[in-house]
Amino acid sequence: MGLNINTIVEIAPGLHLKNPVMSASGTFAYGEEFADFFDLSILGAVVTKGLSLAPKEGNPTPRIVETACGMINSIGLENVGIPAFLRDKLPFLLRFDTRVIVNFFGTTEDEYVRAAEALDTAGVSALEMNVSCPNVKKGGIEFGRDPEALHALVKRVRRACSRPLIVKLSPMVTDIRSVALAVQEARADALTCSNTLPAMAIDEKTRRPVLGNLTGGLSGPAIKPVALKIVWEVSRAVNIPVIASGGIVSAADAVQFLLAGACAVQVGSAGLRDPMCYPVIIDGIRAYLEEHGMQDVSCLVGGLVTD
Numbered sequence: 001m002g003l004n005i006n007t008i009v010e011i012a013p014g015l016h017l018k019n020p021v022m023s024a025s026g027t028f029a030y031g032e033e034f035a036d037f038f039d040l041s042i043l044g045a046v047v048t049k050g051l052s053l054a055p056k057e058g059n060p061t062p063r064i065v066e067t068a069c070g071m072i073n074s075i076g077l078e079n080v081g082i083p084a085f086l087r088d089k090l091p092f093l094l095r096f097d098t099r100v101i102v103n104f105f106g107t108t109e110d111e112y113v114r115a116a117e118a119l120d121t122a123g124v125s126a127l128e129m130n131v132s133c134p135n136v137k138k139g140g141i142e143f144g145r146d147p148e149a150l151h152a153l154v155k156r157v158r159r160a161c162s163r164p165l166i167v168k169l170s171p172m173v174t175d176i177r178s179v180a181l182a183v184q185e186a187r188a189d190a191l192t193c194s195n196t197l198p199a200m201a202i203d204e205k206t207r208r209p210v211l212g213n214l215t216g217g218l219s220g221p222a223i224k225p226v227a228l229k230i231v232w233e234v235s236r237a238v239n240i241p242v243i244a245s246g247g248i249v250s251a252a253d254a255v256q257f258l259l260a261g262a263c264a265v266q267v268g269s270a271g272l273r274d275p276m277c278y279p280v281i282i283d284g285i286r287a288y289l290e291e292h293g294m295q296d297v298s299c300l301v302g303g304l305v306t307d
C-alpha cells in the first residue's frame, strides 16, 4: 500500500501550495499556451510574466538564443500592462485550482509602489517583485545590487500591499547574504533565488552579436550549480522561506534545491523545451518521497547532510 504523502508547502505566512512546483516568471506567459498541454490545477502555483503599470513592447529581435546547456533571452520585460492583465488574463488563471503569483517591476520606487497597489486585488495570492531592473533615477544601476536602496524600496512596497510579498534576487551581487538580509529586514515574506545571469552570444560568421539587444540573461541547466549555491547560502542566512529558480529540469534537480533549503521550486526554461516537464517533476518528487519512505515533502527542506 502506498504511503499517505503530504506535498503541501507554506511559502509565506498562511500561503500554502498543494505541491512545491511553480512556473517561473516570463517562461509561462499568462498560462494560456500551457493549458493546452496539461491542467494548470496540478501546479503549486503559476507565476506570471513580469508586469508593469503600462504595457511594454520589449527589445528588438532576435530575443532568444540557445547555448550549451541553456539559453540567453533579451525579451526586455515585454508585457500587457497591469490593467490589461487584470481584465483579460487573470480571469483565465482563476479558472484553475492553483495559486496565482504575479511578478512585477518598475523603473522608479514610485512605479513599484503603484504596481503593488494595483495588484493587491482579489485572486492574486502573492506578489513577486523583480528587482533586477535598472533604476532610472540611479543611472541604470539595478535595484537589487544595493542593499540599502533595496531595503528602502521593499519597505515602501511592503506598506503598499496586504498580500504576501516575495522578492526575487539577482545573482549578480558581491554578497547575496547582505542583500537577502536587507530584504528580510524590510519585512518581505519570502525570497526567490535567483534570476538569470548576464550573458552574450556572438555569430562568428556575421561577426555580430546574436541578440538584437546585444546581451541578455542566461538560464537553464548552465546556471543550476550557481543557483544551488545561492539557495544554500541564503536559506542559512535568513529565516523567511526561500523559493529556488535556476536550471531546474527534473525531479532530481527539484529535490536537490529542497535539500539545499528551498521550500519550493520554479521551473522556467525547461518548460519551453518540454511543457510536460511540469507534471513529470511533480510526479517525480512524490515518487522520490515514496521511495525514501518520507511522508512529508517538508522533511526534505534543508535536509542536506554535510557532516
Ligand SMILES: Cc1cc2nc3c(=O)[nH]c(=O)nc-3n(C[C@H](O)[C@H](O)[C@H](O)COP(=O)(O)O)c2cc1C
Pocket: 024, 025, 026, 027, 049, 050, 051, 073, 075, 077, 103, 130, 168, 194, 195, 196, 218, 219, 220, 221, 223, 245, 246, 247, 248, 266, 267, 268, 269, 270
Ligand atoms: C524568456 C524568459 C523570460 C523571463 N522573464 C522574466 C520576468 O519577466 N521576470 C522575472 O523575474 N524573471 C524572468 N525570467 C527569469 C526566470 O523566471 C527564471 O528566474 C530564470 O530563467 C532561471 O530559471 P530557469 O533556468 O528555470 O529558466 C525570464 C526567463 C526567461 C528564459
